[in-house]
Amino acid sequence: MLEELKDRVCAANLALAAEGLVFRTWGNVSGVDREAGLMVIKPSGVPYDQMTPEQMAVVSLESGQRVEGPMAPSCDAATHLVLSRRLEGIGGVAHTHSLYATAWAQAKRAIPAIGTTHADYFSGPVPCTRIMTDEEIEGDYEANTGEVIVETLGDIPPMARPGVLVANHGPFVWGETPAQAVECAVILEHIAKLASLSADIDPYPRAVSPKLLEKHYRRKHGPDAYYGQK
């Protein structure tokens, strides 16, 4: 069942670790198969060095129930489910506690778009959610975490701003595939580090102009992209 997707989700989880974004067992990647109505995700609390595709948990995209796999899915599965359901066009979600992105999340501050490196991947600041209410925490906490991410994104197209910081927690990012979600997690951590180092020099650096933001984003995305080989 979904053997190929399980392979890709397992590989993406291993890539997350290989990129140095995972500490202990914190961090997880999921992939979605919309036709099958299923989501594949890392099992909870499993060490990365022994991870196999067979261990991946398969859950229903609609109900969240486990339909296959020997192990309980990641604690954060409900967050992944909300994002997979609500964010149009995404095929994979990654969550990390990577150092610099988490530092911005803990400071409850959006990462400002202050450089072209940022603009190459995000069409504006990386937003940070509001603080969750006691009711949201006491209720279906993980699902509500997904809801507050969707609320924060608002009308922004998900692929133009492929990540959000959850206040006091850390980043959730996405892409068209699980592998692309991992790549986005890598880029976000780099951007977050760059922004931290800039903020050390100038605590509240001014954002790039809308024109520069658009120019760099369009160099790499959309019909007029001219970065790389055709």
Added chain:
Amino acid sequence: MLEELKDRVCAANLALAAEGLVFRTWGNVSGVDREAGLMVIKPSGVPYDQMTPEQMAVVSLESGQRVEGPMAPSCDAATHLVLSRRLEGIGGVAHTHSLYATAWAQAKRAIPAIGTTHADYFSGPVPCTRIMTDEEIEGDYEANTGEVIVETLGDIPPMARPGVLVANHGPFVWGETPAQAVECAVILEHIAKLASLSADIDPYPRAVSPKLLEKHYRRKHGPDAYYGQK
């Protein structure tokens, strides 16, 4: 005598070094056998790359006297002894000069609970002791270091807040076993680094809500824990 505990204490000391928490010969782990009334600890000033279980020093939990082992116990043995005697339910203590935790200790500031990563392991801020008095320093300095840690912890259950920063010095942490104490030292250093990076962005970040703190702590601890595999 206590061969198994010596093996585990030696292994825990080597793990402390392997985790990158040791600089030169600074840092030590102990383990306690309450039935035997003995504590096993790293010898003083011995390089980690030649450490063997046979070198471990065995001291009386009550008197602190060395009862076995070819080498003098760590200078800090008296601190470990006070903690082992006074903190209920602990089986191992670790002390490091790890960079970020020591930086907070040198700044004499508790590490605020500003993220879920922190909340997963500590039920509140990582406390920092008061400055020790001249009398405490001139007297039985190492034992008094233990006493000021116990004083700082106060009524907090030791396993809910498994570590304290000693002002101007560095962290002491504990667990049910020597290995768990090392794991706690690893987590504390990570939390301390995250908090430092957050403080670079927002010098006095607001703590997480009591509800979020409790939620995350209970995801991993106690009867309602649901992280990992059952």
Added chain:
Amino acid sequence: MLEELKDRVCAANLALAAEGLVFRTWGNVSGVDREAGLMVIKPSGVPYDQMTPEQMAVVSLESGQRVEGPMAPSCDAATHLVLSRRLEGIGGVAHTHSLYATAWAQAKRAIPAIGTTHADYFSGPVPCTRIMTDEEIEGDYEANTGEVIVETLGDIPPMARPGVLVANHGPFVWGETPAQAVECAVILEHIAKLASLSADIDPYPRAVSPKLLEKHYRRKHGPDAYYGQK
């Protein structure tokens, strides 16, 4: 055609990566042959681990048109071309998004000359360009990036100040050869890191005296240099 220069430019690009200054495919080095009127540069978006001299793109120094090579030149080729044309005596240009130099560029602040390490290589602060106008961004953006670098350098001899930070973007550096441009990128990143660490301690550190600046620069450059072996 220009086989030797292609070898050297390829080697310089690989050295840039080996020095840890490249993240993903960001960063590029070019070399110029003034007699032939040609510039050789890395192709766009190509992974460093598979790079070969044959892939290098050869473009006309005057027109910027590709005259040889199977792949499109780096997006930033037009910037390299302006610098190669306008900066007297340079033989190679390197561009990176290296962390600390980019942090200063994102903070839009020149790197102050606060140490002898800096003075050994740069005869004064590493300048930062003004912000580019919307017209410059909408027009020939990459060429205009080169123009604003030249404008920022003004009357300073290019080899006495072998690098400029482009505001909101990152550093462009140069040397008499492609290899020297890479060496300059390495030094600049080190200087930028040192300056960041100093600014953490004293946010606006005072520059070294003109006398010390000159003394150190002349220890390593010009007729009275006495560093190294004759």
Added chain:
Amino acid sequence: MLEELKDRVCAANLALAAEGLVFRTWGNVSGVDREAGLMVIKPSGVPYDQMTPEQMAVVSLESGQRVEGPMAPSCDAATHLVLSRRLEGIGGVAHTHSLYATAWAQAKRAIPAIGTTHADYFSGPVPCTRIMTDEEIEGDYEANTGEVIVETLGDIPPMARPGVLVANHGPFVWGETPAQAVECAVILEHIAKLASLSADIDPYPRAVSPKLLEKHYRRKHGPDAYYGQK
């Protein structure tokens, strides 16, 4: 001539590099033979990976003239000579541009004694020299660098405060042997990093009490030392 000392000085220079304190060819260690009236030092600008004892330069402690060795001595030899002549009891000097110690030197701030890690090795703050005058720079610059270090140390016994930061430049440290000077450079860099990380949390942290400073220093030095094995 002085074959053993040349071996030890070469080994100490290689250790400096192996400890990660050397960037490019910056950094040097010397050793002194007071009976012979000679100082051995690294040659100028030589890559560390090809360094051999035979390359070491031998200079007269009194005149500074090269008396043996195929290569010119380090540019900084005159500084080493002044320290070797004027600081009683030292047998080796090391100079680095190590990141954190240099950051403090560039910020022109003494490293405050805010932790026991510091107190274990330095009996007080690591002092920073005043800025050198134009006359001192124009004159015998390197020798004057040594003089300003000696002036800064004043009445403090050299082995109780085995290092000084030269403002805008970097650290010079010493020990009873070349190897001990290298060890001191390692410790200083660690202390400097710890102090920087502490200053990130609390910009002007309060120094440890004189009592704690003395207690820790005496745990490792002097007749009452009780750290390590007897």
